[in-house]
Amino acid sequence: MYIAITALKGGVGKTTTAIHLAAYFQSKAPTLLIDADRNRSAIIWSGQDKLSFFVASQAGATGLIKKYTHFILDTKARPEPDEVKDIAEGSDLLIIPTTPNHLDIDATLKAVELIKNFKTNFKILLTKVDSRTKNGREARNILNEHKLPLFQSEIPLLVAFERASQKGVVIKDYSDTRAQYGWLSYQSVGKEIFN
Numbered sequence: 001m002y003i004a005i006t007a008l009k010g011g012v013g014k015t016t017t018a019i020h021l022a023a024y025f026q027s028k029a030p031t032l033l034i035d036a037d038r039n040r041s042a043i044i045w046s047g048q049d050k051l052s053f054f055v056a057s058q059a060g061a062t063g064l065i066k067k068y069t070h071f072i073l074d075t076k077a078r079p080e081p082d083e084v085k086d087i088a089e090g091s092d093l094l095i096i097p098t099t100p101n102h103l104d105i106d107a108t109l110k111a112v113e114l115i116k117n118f119k120t121n122f123k124i125l126l127t128k129v130d131s132r133t134k135n136g137r138e139a140r141n142i143l144n145e146h147k148l149p150l151f152q153s154e155i156p157l158l159v160a161f162e163r164a165s166q167k168g169v170v171i172k173d174y175s176d177t178r179a180q181y182g183w184l185s186y187q188s189v190g191k192e193i194f195n
Contacts, residue, residue: 001025003193004091006075006084008114009107013097013127015041016161018074019051020183021095023170024190026053029069034061037076048168081114088120093193097155099128100139112148125189126154153188156181 003025005018019042022033035042036058046055056064065071075087088094094115098108108124115122124143129136136154143150160182164174172183 001069001193002071002073002090002092003095004073004075004087004093005095005097006079006087006111007097007107008078008111009104010077012099012104012107013125013155013161014077015045015074016165017095017097017125017127017155017186017189018042018072019045019165020170020186021190021193022053022055022070022072023051023172024186025070025072028194030067031070031072032056032061032064032068033072033074034058035074037074039077042074045165045168050168050173051170084111084114085118088115088118088122092121094120094122095125096122097125097127098139100126100130100135105139105142108143109146112146123149123151125151128157129154130157151189151192153185153192155185155189158182 003021005014007014015037018033022031025031031053033042033053033055035055042055043057079087096108096111098104126136126139140150158178160171160174160176160179164171167174171179
């Protein structure tokens with residue numbers, strides 16, 4: 001399976017989603033995370049060699065493809081329209097992460113406008129949802145009003161995600177009382193993809 005994760009705006013949890021879905025997919029079959037972002041965030045995250053899957057740059061992935069069953073592509077933030085077309089047409093599923101922030105939702109609606117013209121399977125993932133506010137519910141309502149495909153699962157706003165990246169691990173391997181909640185959320189997303 002080839003999953004691409006893209007967004008027209010930074011800071012929405014694109015790399016965090018790529019890392020955690022790669023960890024989930026690795027539990028099913030050999031998985032390669034391809035880091036196509038200029039910031040190389042996934043490669044930096046994997047720098048301590050504590051992840052269960054392999055991370056490669058886009059250029060370095062070419063010779064590795066035949067060794068893996070699943071591929072997760074962490075695209076660059078704000079890709080050009082022709083890049084979006086290539087990404088959309090080359091994936092089994094395109095995931096667009098977004099926070100409930102109104103600016104991020106607006107960027108997500110613009111991304112959907114871009115990909116509507118291509119024959120692609122896409123789904124929106126709500127990330128950084130603060131359970132103490134109602135903004136996650138409001139964002140879900142807006143996306144539902146636009147009749148957009150949306151994961152039922154959502155990713156909570158947790159400091160543990162940032163701390164896990166600093167330690168070079170996925171959240172399930174970070175010692176924090178709420179870390180397992182974050183991991184269960186990504187497991188739920190993975191199960192939705194496989195179903």
